[in-house]
Amino acid sequence: MPSFKQALKWIFVLGPVVTHALPVKEARQESGAPSGGLSDIDILNFALTAEHLESEFYRQGFAKFPDSDFMALGLSAASIASLKMVGQTEATHVSFLTSAIAAAGAQPVQQCTYNFGFTDAATMVATAKVLEAIGVSAYLGAAPLINSSAILGQAATIATVEARHQTFIRSAASKEPIPAAFDTPLQPRAVFTLAAPFIQSCPPGSNLAITPFPSIALQNPAAAIPGNDLILADANQPGGAQFCAFAAPGGAQFAPLTGGKCTVPQGLQGEVYMMVTKSQSIEDSEILAGPAVLSPS
Helix, strand or coil: CCCCCHCCCCCCCCCCCCCCCCCCCCCCCCCCCCCCCHHHHHHHHHHHHHHCCCHHHHHHHHHHHHHHHHHCCCCCHHHHHHHHHHHHHHHHHHHHHHHHHCCCCCCCCCCCCCCCCCCCCCHHHHHHHHHHHHHHHHHHHHHHHCCCHHHHHHHHHHHHHHHHHHHHHHCCCCCCCCCCCCCCCCCHHHHHHHHHHHHCCCCCCCCCCCCCCCCCECCCCCHCCCCCCCECCCCCCCCCCCCEEEEECCEEEECCCEEEECCCCCCCCCCEEEECCCCCCCCCCEEEEEEEEEECC
């Protein structure tokens, strides 16, 4: 079994790899919906999709691995109890969002079937560290798209808890709990791209009006370390690619993509999202492939 520190080194996720294609539901064009076609209820269902995934991730993980496996990583009994509380609060978020969506007269999305690829407790905790960072980024990215101040307030009560989850897991991993003064927002399509590799299939009517971006295909994914060059598997794909974007706490950095090659910037902290873009922007409209998750610290 790998050590806890080994499991928390650089992680490069080349998703999405979806076992079954997810049918795309036509976006609802309700009055007041943002230009992207997502209404406030769509955004709540997007949040519920993420909370379903996180809740089931912890449920399956704790069912598979005994406390002794987590203690072998150096976690105390108190830390294991706190980690389990993270899973319980994710389940509470599911109940809260389900009730809020139903109370608005809409149909809440149901839980999907997932494949988390669990191998041991170390990789579970390492994945939890990444999932919680994505959760924070998802709520931050969705906030500007919400029209209703009441719904925005409800989402904010969850976002702050997701941030505490991330801080706790970073502390338990002996990482700097607050690696930067700001967190990293991601727009819905980028977030769904990161969630898609875990989703095998969803019940009819529970598929989002969002499709994942193509994955980033690299010749040398193991070289995703600051200062190293990353080389695309095909220098001509994706078409129109101009930059490698590295979205990190405190802002995004862009490396020119020349001849299918770009250099990983220095000074990256926390969880970093790598994307291939057509401009120096990480708006969903500018992303051509990715994001993939890099964890430098």
